[in-house]
Structures are given as structure tokens and as C-alpha cells.
Amino acid sequence: MGPLQIKDLLQETPESQSVTLKGWVRTKRESKNAIFIALNDGSTINNIQAVAQPGQFSPELLLTVTTGSCLKITGKLVESQGAGQTVEVQIEDIHVYGTADAELYPLQPKKHSLEFLREIAHLRPRTNTFGAILRIRHTLAFAVHKYFNDRGFFYLHTPIITASDAEGAGEMFRVTTLDLDKLPRTDEGAINFKEDFFGREANLTVSGQLEGELGAMALSKIYTFGPTFRAENSNTTRHLAEFWMIEPEMAFFELEDNMALAEDFVKTIIGYALENCKDDLNFLQNRLTEEEKSKPQNERSIPLLEKLSFVVDNAFEKLTYTEAIEILLQSKPHKEKKFQYPVGWGIDLSSEHERYLVEKHFKKPVILTNYPREIKSFYMKLDDDGKTVRAMDVLFPGIGEIIGGSQREDNYEKLLERVHEVGIDPETIWWYLETRKFGTAPHSGFGLGFERLVLFVTGMSNIRDVIPFPRYPKSAEF
Numbered sequence: 001m002g003p004l005q006i007k008d009l010l011q012e013t014p015e016s017q018s019v020t021l022k023g024w025v026r027t028k029r030e031s032k033n034a035i036f037i038a039l040n041d042g043s044t045i046n047n048i049q050a051v052a053q054p055g056q057f058s059p060e061l062l063l064t065v066t067t068g069s070c071l072k073i074t075g076k077l078v079e080s081q082g083a084g085q086t087v088e089v090q091i092e093d094i095h096v097y098g099t100a101d102a103e104l105y106p107l108q109p110k111k112h113s114l115e116f117l118r119e120i121a122h123l124r125p126r127t128n129t130f131g132a133i134l135r136i137r138h139t140l141a142f143a144v145h146k147y148f149n150d151r152g153f154f155y156l157h158t159p160i161i162t163a164s165d166a167e168g169a170g171e172m173f174r175v176t177t178l179d180l181d182k183l184p185r186t187d188e189g190a191i192n193f194k195e196d197f198f199g200r201e202a203n204l205t206v207s208g209q210l211e212g213e214l215g216a217m218a219l220s221k222i223y224t225f226g227p228t229f230r231a232e233n234s235n236t237t238r239h240l241a242e243f244w245m246i247e248p249e250m251a252f253f254e255l256e257d258n259m260a261l262a263e264d265f266v267k268t269i270i271g272y273a274l275e276n277c278k279d280d281l282n283f284l285q286n287r288l289t290e291e292e293k294s295k296p297q298n299e300r301s302i303p304l305l306e307k308l309s310f311v312v313d314n315a316f317e318k319l320t321y322t323e324a325i326e327i328l329l330q331s332k333p334h335k336e337k338k339f340q341y342p343v344g345w346g347i348d349l350s351s352e353h354e355r356y357l358v359e360k361h362f363k364k365p366v367i368l369t370n371y372p373r374e375i376k377s378f379y380m381k382l383d384d385d386g387k388t389v390r391a392m393d394v395l396f397p398g399i400g401e402i403i404g405g406s407q408r409e410d411n412y413e414k415l416l417e418r419v420h421e422v423g424i425d426p427e428t429i430w431w432y433l434e435t436r437k438f439g440t441a442p443h444s445g446f447g448l449g450f451e452r453l454v455l456f457v458t459g460m461s462n463i464r465d466v467i468p469f470p471r472y473p474k475s476a477e478f
């Protein structure tokens with residue numbers, strides 16, 4: 001089925017066997033004695049070198065073999081004469097599927113800025129950097145499914161269109177088929193959503209959790225892995241308007257089990273990438289080292305592979321929110337008034353606080369638990385003191401929050417009280433509340449933002465560079 005991929009060809013023993021290559025030209029170099037074409041088909045970061053003799057092909061044909069052009073090459077696989085590769089192809093025939101005008105093709109073989117590459121997101125997968133990122137992203141996604149499948153979790157497809165806004169009031173994208181120029185009105189003059197497609201207001205989901213819980217109350221262990229939408233206008237390097245979230249939900253898991261699962265899960269999938277993406281990770285590590293050369297020694301970060309191994313090999317630090325506040329109150333930046341935001345029990349930690357704990361104080365991933373009820377969602381289980389909830393956030397160096405989760409409130413009366421407290425109309429989530437009436441069970445779960453994980457593993461610094469086609473305020477071009 002199809003030609004051998006370049007990844008596999010590079011592993012073949014060269015015996016002058018006939019091979020066919022299909023791919024895009026990265027570079028073409030002509031010397032007195034030979035013409036060298038480096039071809040890449042995206043199966044690996046490594047190119048295969050194909051060699052032709054001067055005069056073997058017409059100048060007209062060679063003119064169309066440009067950087068970015070797409071070729072079929074047939075020839076013989078032989079031991080490489082040059083350094084840097086073990087095999088190369090002696091070209092017998094070249095077919096040009098499509099040339100790329102050298103004047104117009106934006107991806108010339110030189111260094112382009114990540115900002116520029118975002119403007120040509122239709123072509124950036126052809127660069128070494130984005131090829132590496134996309135292959136790593138795939139490997140991580142595969143590892144996620146493998147992890148859960150190996151442990152008896154079921155992949156539950158939660159809806160993308162939702163009529164409940166219990167979770168994300170204000171941050172949701174509306175879904176409608178109403179004619180915006182001729183909106184139907186009620187007698188009171190409000191928009192009449194009864195005439196909309198679903199007969200009610202509908203939005204894109206901000207989380208699959210509520211429906212995920214319904215699945216866990218029947219299948220015991222489920223996970224979701226799907227697109228998630230948030231219309232938050234946060235132009236940060238850690239937020240997208242469309243991202244992918246992984247949300248396991250488990251019956252009979254208490255907070256401690258939930259923490260253990262979260263830690264084992266991220267370690268295992270990072271370990272899987274370390275095993276299976278060696279070439280790409282090495283490339284990204286070198287890229288980062290190169291980039292940081294201009295920085296003074298003490299500001300350079302530890303090499304990517306070392307950072308990933310460190311996370312896999314060391315226990316995460318676990319402490320309560322209350323203990324974290326104590327540490328922050330005693331910290332140098334707090335005492336010297338270097339934090340932008342104030343510190344005190346009850347605050348929602350900002351990313352500068354999270355990063356102080358992770359990067360300066362503990363120097364490793366941290367799991368914070370038992371946050372004040374006022375700053376967490378209504379569905380989190382109340383602690384016995386009534387002041388805190390059984391929440392857990394996993395904080396990562398360079399990223400801040402990578403996972404948010406909790407044990408869920410399984411007591412009907414307590415949950416209903418919280419629903420009223422935060423001003424949600426119980427009628428809109430009657431189905432969620434009913435699980436606490438019919439065979440309720442202790443259960444827990446968490447949400448991991450997939451792109452934040454890819455950000456960490458690739459060592460990239462902007463979340464817009466770890467998803468093929470990023471969506472953010474004022475940007476949905478591709």
C-alpha cells in the first residue's frame with residue numbers, strides 16, 4: 001500500500017535495490033560532480049539524499065526541482081558516500097508532481113521566526129520544527145488512548161454542542177441557525193430561542209465533565225478526549241479558543257486516587273514520547289539550546305530531554321492550598337513586594353504564584369489540593385470543615401496549571417445547596433443532579449489540556465505553535 005516511507009527506507013540495508021521515493025524537496029545542491037536532492041515525506045525528521053550525475057537530466061527539468069517542489073524519484077539504494085547518512089539513492093528517474101516557484105515559495109531553507117510561520121500555517125508543517133511537533137503531538141495522543149485502554153477505561157464521546165452553560169457562563173461560543181438580521185422576538189422583545197434549531201439556546205462545550213460523570217456512573221471508568229471551546233479573551237501563551245481536553249472520570253476514586261492517577265498518567269505518556277520520539281525530541285532540544293545561546297549561562301533552561309526525564313523519574317510534590325499560601329507569605333518576592341498580585345488565604349493563585357512554587361521553591365511538578373470553596377466549581381466535594389473543597393491542580397514548570405480536577409460532590413443536598421449558592425438554575429442540570437439521587441457513588445476526575453502537555457513535551461513557548469491550526473482572538477484563517 002503506497003510507497004515505502006522515507007523513515008523505513010533509511011533503515012534498509014543498501015544492496016543497490018530499486019526504490020521509489022515520494023516527497024518534498026528540502027534542498028537541492030549542485031556541485032561539479034553531482035546534484036544532491038534532500039527529500040522529506042514527513043514520516044521522519046530525517047531527509048533521504050538522492051544523487052544525480054551532471055548532465056543526466058535536462059536543465060529545464062532541473063529548474064523545476066526547487067525547494068518545496070514535490071517529486072517521485074526512482075533509483076537504487078546504495079551506501080552513502082557522504083557523512084551524515086548511511087544510505088542514499090542513485091537517481092534513475094525524476095518525475096515532478098509539482099514545482100514550487102522559488103520566488104514565491106515562502107519556506108526557503110533558512111531560519112524563519114515562529115510568528116512568521118503562524119502566518120503561513122498552511123505550509124509550516126513542512127518545516128523541521130513543525131514536523132517534529134506534529135509527530136510528537138500524534139504520539140502523545142496515541143499514548144493517551146493506549147494508557148486508558150490498557151487500564152480498563154472506556155472512551156466516551158461527550159457532546160460538542162451543549163445546552164447547559166453551568167460551567168462556562170460568559171466564555172461560550174453560541175451555536176445558532178437563527179437569521180441574525182431577522183431575529184425572532186418574544187412578546188417581551190427578547191430573542192425567541194424557541195425558534196432556534198434546538199428550540200433553546202445552545203453553545204459549544206467548554207468541558208465534557210458533566211456528561212463524563214454520567215458515563216462513570218455506569219461504566220465506572222471513562223475518559224473523554226475531544227475539542228473544547230472557550231471564548232475567553234485571554235491573549236496569553238497558554239490559552240487557545242479551541243483546544244483538546246482529556247477528561248477521565250472514575251467511580252470509586254477518592255481525591256488521593258485521583259492524584260495518583262494524574263501523576264502516573266502524565267509520567268507514563270511523557271515516558272512514551274521519550275521512547276518513541278527520540279529524533280524529534282533531539283531536534284527540538286538542539287533548537288532550544290541554539291536559541292538560548294545568546295542568554296547568560298544562569299538564565300538558560302535545562303536541556304529538554306533532561307527536563308522530561310526529571311519529571312518522569314521524580315515524585316510530584318503534594319501539599320494543600322493552605323500550606324502553599326504559607327510558603328508564599330514567607331517567600332522573598334512576597335516580602336520584597338515583587339509579586340504583582342497580593343497573597344493571602346482565599347486568593348485565586350495567579351500564574352506568578354504557581355510558578356514561584358514550582359520553579360523556585362520545589363523545583364518540580366506540584367499538586368495543590370483542598371482549595372477554598374469560593375474559588376472553585378460547584379461540583380467539587382466539600383471538605384468536612386466546610387471551608388475547602390477536595391480539588392487538585394497539577395502545576396508544571398514553565399506552564400503553571402496543566403491539570404485541574406477534584407473529587408465530586410456525591411451528596412444530593414450538599415450539591416443542590418452549592419448549585420443555588422453559585423446561582424445556577426437547578427432545572428437546567430436536572431439530569432446531572434439525578435445521578436446523586438439514583439445510586440450515587442464517590443467519584444473523581446480531572447481535565448488535562450492536551451496542548452499544555454504538548455507545550456511542555458516539545459519545549460515550545462507559545463501554545464499557538466503546538467496545534468496545527470490555532471484559534472485565538474481575531475484569528476481563524478486556516
Ligand code: ATP
Nearest residue numbers: 230238239240241243401402403404447448449452
Ligand atoms: P486557567 O486558569 O489556566 O485558565 P482553567 O482553570 O480555566 O485554567 P480548567 O477549567 O480547570 O482550567 O480546565 C482544565 C484544563 O484545561 C486546564 O488545566 C488546562 O490544562 C486546560 N485549559 C483551560 N483553558 C484552556 C485554554 N483556553 N486553552 C488551552 N488549554 C486550556
Ligand code: MN
Nearest residue numbers: 230232234239
Ligand atoms: Mn481559564
